[in-house]
Amino acid sequence: MTIEANASVDLAAYLDRVGYSGSTEPTVSTLRSLVAAHNKSIPFENVDPLMGVPVADLGSAALFDKLVHRRRGGYCYEQNGLMGYVLGALGFDVKHLAGRVVWMNTSNNLPAQTHEVLSVTVPGEDEPWLVDVGFGGQTLTSPIRLDAGPVQQTRHEPYRLTRHEDGYRLEAEIRGEWQPLYIFTTRPQPQIDREVGSWYVSTHPASTFVVGLSVALIADDARWNLRGRNLAIHSGGRTEKRQLGDAAEVLDVLTERFGIDLDDLGDRTEVEKRVSAVLDS
Template identity: 45%
Template sequence: MSGETTLDLEAYLARIGYDGPLAPTLGTLKGLHYAHALSIPFENIDVLAKRPILLDLASLQKKLVTEKRGGYCFEVNALFAAVLKELGFDVTTLIGRVRWMSPEEVDTARSHMLMRVELPEGPYLADVGFGGLTMTGPIRFDMDVEQQTPHEPRRLLTHEDGFELQAKIAGDWTPIYRFTMEPHRRTDYEVASWYTSTHPSSIFVQFLIAGLPRDGQWLSLFNRDFKIRGLDGKAETRVLDSADEIAEVLDTWFGISLSEEDKALAIEPYLDQWRAMSAG
């Protein structure tokens, strides 16, 4: 159809620094998954700046590839799914309820995008967009089996809500999210993304969140707290005091270059609130 955006695969591969095989195989999936996760950060700068989150392919490529920014799950996973489909992978996009750091009695909405990839070896779960715990490799849809990734182990369990993904952090299994196998379309994610990026109770409209894995470590930024965590769970934390310090950390560690407008809209209006949280 005329007017449709085509994927610029060459630009995407250069963005993530991947020059390996492109055949739709398990090896290719693992290679792309790792390269994408370590190259395109999770971040919500545009949400804090009250800019619309656009999920069409042209907007995703402009932001994540050309402008070398990051995004949250609906953005980074939508781009990754488009790449996999372009390469001939059989991909079904799904949606889940986040359980990370949520008490069992607290209900959570369907607000996280993930995907199922069909391979000759069986179906795999792929997800390059979960903040400071983004998976760095896909895992098989095998239940109650510890599976290694380039970072921490993961496992899938059956649950009354469908399936639950868990991560093993410092020796303990922790719920990450729950999901079903019902396929979802871009319109479904646009509705969920609109709620996530505009509702007053959403963490994304209140707090600065950035995450990026690197070899053997996790980088995370929550408001003013910049943390480097090892796979053993031990972490170093630095508290940032100003918009300039936050911008410097985002640039140096996450590869996100903020403009003066970004700082004025997405950082400075929230600093007093974040300082009060730290003090209280």
């Protein structure tokens, strides 16, 4: 993979953003540690699409500016895009793959190919790893081998891959049951196709990222998920649910618990007004 050879791939700033001070040698240990650090530091969030701001530029300068320097979060195209630039610059071989989300999909219709994951190969190894730091509330918390069949433990739940057509289906064991999350192809996707997908999910009037608020962050011992005013904390096989009172309280949680810099969005009153409209979406 060719990484843009310019100052926009600011590794020092990224490592500071995720609080990582360990080895940066391209090893399996480094890969695991970086995924964990990223999970705990950069929230999954869709505030830009919710506010009518399309996510169209997936270049390194745009992603480092938003997620690193401006201390915002993002969704799969931004999260895995950023991680792809970082890993590539560190010497890993990175391929961007496309997926279709089937988790909690009760329709028989084929979902759009609007999810991005990474296939990452460590130098000196033949078998790639699946890396995905951008699947919201059920994000992989460790890289897993891109290998169908065996159950693979992450820092949180067990996962497994099964074969699906020309690719794989990712499943997670949730409350004792295997749940399908997404299917994905092993064909590398060029950036122009990823930008088309990102434009679609950040602007289509029926997109969940346009009509509702979704935020997630992963701690060592818990998953924090927010949908509208509904906050869920999953830890140790148990779930605690809280319903926040109003948009002002939601915004406080976004800044205080999820670490999102809402000053970056400008007029807080307009953000509060938009969030108020989707509290129960």
